[in-house]
Amino acid sequence: QSVLTQPPSVSAAPGQKVTISCSAGNSNIGTDFVSWYQHVPGSAPKLLIYDNNKRPSGIPDRFSGSKSGAAATLGITGLQTGDEADYYCATWNSRLSEGWVFGGGTKLTVL
Amino acid sequence: QLQLQESGPGLVKPSETLSLTCTVSGVPITSRNYYLGWIRQPPGKGLEWVGSIYYSGSAYYNPSLASRATVLEDTSENQVSLQLRSVTAADTAVYYCARQYLGYYSGSGSPLLYYMDVWGKGTTVTVSS
Numbered sequence: 575q576s577v578l579t580q581p582p583s584v585s586a587a588p589g590q591k592v593t594i595s596c597s598a599g600n601s602n603i604g605t606d607f608v609s610w611y612q613h614v615p616g617s618a619p620k621l622l623i624y625d626n627n628k629r630p631s632g633i634p635d636r637f638s639g640s641k642s643g644a645a646a647t648l649g650i651t652g653l654q655t656g657d658e659a660d661y662y663c664a665t666w667n668s669r670l671s672e673g674w675v676f677g678g679g680t681k682l683t684v685l
Numbered sequence: 686q687l688q689l690q691e692s693g694p695g696l697v698k699p700s701e702t703l704s705l706t707c708t709v710s711g712v713p714i715t716s717r718n719y720y721l722g723w724i725r726q727p728p729g730k731g732l733e734w735v736g737s738i739y740y741s742g743s744a745y746y747n748p749s750l751a752s753r754a755t756v757l758e759d760t761s762e763n764q765v766s767l768q769l770r771s772v773t774a775a776d777t778a779v780y781y782c783a784r785q786y787l788g789y790y791s792g793s794g795s796p797l798l799y800y801m802d803v804w805g806k807g808t809t810v811t812v813s814s
Contacts, residue, residue, distance in 0.1 A: 607788070607797075607799045607800070609799070609800035609801065611732075611801070613732070617806065618781065618804040618805060618806045618807065619724075619732070619781065619783075619801075619804050620804070621800055621801060624786075624800035624802070625799060625800070630802065660731075662731065662732050664732075664800075664801070666796075666797055666798040666799070668791060668795050668796070668797050672747075672748060673734055673736075673745045673746070673748075674722075674724070674737070674747075674785075674798070674801075676731060676732045676733065676734065677731070678731050679731040679732065
């Protein structure tokens with residue numbers, strides 16, 4: 575089971591905004607760094623956000639990340655049909671010696 | 686430019702050992718700033734971390750797979766490998782290799798990895814007789 579909880583799916587129309595939550599529940603990720611990945615089935619996952627809110631070079635500013643306490647959020651504005659994908663949050667859980675933990679993934683549908 | 690390429694047999698029989706290789710091109714795997722590791726995605730399910738290794742040979746594993754998994758590095762070939770023993774149908778998945786940024790070491794000596802910035806395209810492994 576995932577230590578990080580994400581909604582199974584979200585949807586919105588082109589041009590709109592969505593947010594995807596990532597909750598650690600009873601685990602403490604307050605001091606851990608959360609990263610977000612976009613995964614189109616059949617291709618390599620892509621790093622979207624690292625260190626909670628930083629974007630790698632080449633990722634448009636339509637994508638944003640934030641974290642507060644035990645919850646992190648990915649925001650996507652100006653939705654495009656090309657944004658349809660699965661989105662995963664992840665963190666390295668050093669305290670429980672579990673290593674990398676992923677959220678269960680959220681399927682984004684652009685209507 | 687760094688590239689990762691996974692390779693290995695696409696079909697493995699139950700109870701046998703799954704062996705995969707990740708070939709790294711563009712930079713040596715002896716970088717002090719990164720781990721290399723394996724992540725898998727079973728059909729219809731999410732991403733699952735398998736294990737990660739530093740160039741020094743220090744490795745960490747998903748506790749649920751630690752008894753069956755071994756990740757090794759071959760610095761002369763610039764490769765990282767995964768061996769998963771006693772496989773079952775539950776090990777059927779797309780296996781990805783990914784580079785993982787090392788932030789720092791804690792006071793206890795445990796690494797804190799920050800993110801996975803480069804991924805291979807993945808290789809599909811089916812466990813079936």
